[in-house]
Amino acid sequence: MARSLLTKLIAAAMIAAALAGCSEADFTDAEKRSIASMSLSALAPLPPDPTNRFADDPGAAALGATLFFDTGMSRDGNVACGTCHKIDRQFQDDLPRGVGVSETHRRTMPLAGVARDAFFFWDGRRDSLWSQALVPLENVLEHAGTRTAYAHYLKRRFGERYERIFRPLPDLSTFPTSAGPFGTPAEKAAWAGMSDAQREGVDRIFSDIGKAIAAFERSLVHGKTRFDRFADAVAQGRAPSAEDDLSAEERHGLRLFIGKANCSTCHTGPRFTDNHFHNTGVPPVAGLPADRGRIAVVDEVLADPFNCMGKFRDGGEEACGEMRFMQKSSPELVRAYKTPSLRNVAGRPPYMHAGQFATLEQVVNNYASAPKSVEGESEIHAVALSEGERAALVAFLKTLSD
Amino acid sequence: MTSAWRMVVGAFGLVALAIGFLSVVFLTAPVAPGPDLARSKSSAKGLYALSIAPEAGEPRQGELHAWVVTVKTRQGAPVEGAAISVGGGMPEHAHGLPTSPEATAYLGDGRYRIEGMKFSMTGWWQLKLGVTAPAGADEATFNLVL
Secondary structure, eight states: OHHHHHHHHHHHHHHHHHHHHHHHTSOOHHHHHHHHHTSGGGOOOOOOOTTOTTTTOHHHHHHHHHHHTOTTSSSSSOOOHHHHSBTTTTTBOSSSSOBSSSBOSSOOOOOTTGGGOSSBTTTTOBSSHHHHHHHHHHOTTTTOOOHHHHHHHHHHHHHHHHHHHSOOOOOOTTSOSSOOTTSOHHHHHHHHHSOHHHHHHHHHHHHHHHHHHHHHHTTOOOOOOHHHHHHHHHHTTSOOOTTTOOOHHHHHHHHHHHTTTOGGGTSOTTTTOOSOEEOOOOOOOTTSOOOOBGGGGHHHHHHOTTSTTSTTOOSOGGGGHHHHTBOOSOGGGTTBEEOOOOTTGGGSOSBSTTOOBSSHHHHHHHHHHOOOOSSSOOOOOOOOOOHHHHHHHHHHHGGGOO | OHHHHHHHHHHHHHHHHHHHHHHHHHHHSOOOOOOOOOSEEEOTTSSEEEEEEETTSSOOTTOOEEEEEEEEETTSOBOOSOEEEEEEEETTTTEEOSBOOEEEEEEETTEEEEEEEOOOSSSEEEEEEEEEETTEEEEEEEEEEO
């Protein structure tokens, strides 16, 4: 008798649980709003870049594309932007650290949507897409070239195209073949020996190279994925088509992503990034030089002659708000790195700023366990996530791939 | 048979009772009090009456924008020539503002423009304004939820 009562009670409880389970499949209105806000359909049009008056010039973009894939744009003739930013690999290279002339200290970032950032690189050490493009060209681990060498090369190979888009080129015949502020001691000395007018002439050409490459990079955008088609259906209050629907596990992961796991606090909006810098307790890589993240490059971006306050900016100073009001000294800049977009993330291991994690599972584990940072304070709070919940998060992340 | 039916009815009765009890608990639970979202308030020591307003419509996540802070004495007279400091952050995330906003202009009538504000995340933000003027130094904290 007692056992029969118990059985019936259990049966009733199971029916109640099943009913509750059905409602689990529906998102709340707040969740639906979050999901709609993450669709690519919610992405605002790309704003203009008044600091680069060639930003939307098709001729400049075409020259930029040529330069981007030209290995002549390097000291040894073997490295182009496209060497690490591979066109068929989301403009990244699948390596823990990019390899130009030598191995760098940072993971190559994918480039879709990059024109929407305010600061560039993992640590934000440049404040415009065009000034960013100049850094690898002179970095001794990447293209390792010099400013005058690039000016000579540009005039020789693309002089006519350049002049048609930008401006007449100066007579470079008396300029050193290879000189710049970051070269060998002889190249630095040659750079110091040039007149101010000569140096400014070279810097002008150099900044135009960056502006052409930036014009090309503005065309790199994300494509819609299954998640976007699902999110659009949710936003419009209709049922997603069978091939666009998310599985129960993917939906569970999505709910965790925008809820308990707190992922969408930073990985927010259609690009899944807040465009800001955070210490998330990611461990350093043994053997690499000390890396303090954003705090270490504040002075560098402020001193960059190609920054928004410099004379190579087009347009007015009102475009320089990001730089003018940037956070310069806060303790949370220590080991803070840019929040990367999560679009197509499943297709580009390894992860983090120096390729610390080989799999998305490791990434999720790091956020769930929230280890202390080796320096500064991690912003992450530990979240208890079961094996199933971690797997669901990873399953959801895979819906962000084409 | 009768006894089995009684069991079923009893079971449903128990489930209904449980649902009823849970509904009462959830429906009558006090709503967690949110932060005070007032945009006008007295400074902490009561020296000034402060009010804040976004200069061009409600701010959107991730966009640089400006606020106008109005500073008046307790008696309601506009305060001119005040030095305004701007701080704040997200109390739930233990971090400060993502930018370094500054008071960049005096607009007259006790109004000051604060430029360089940015909310990089949705959620609860605090804006801490310090005011230094002849009446003394004081401060006020405003809560903003994005």
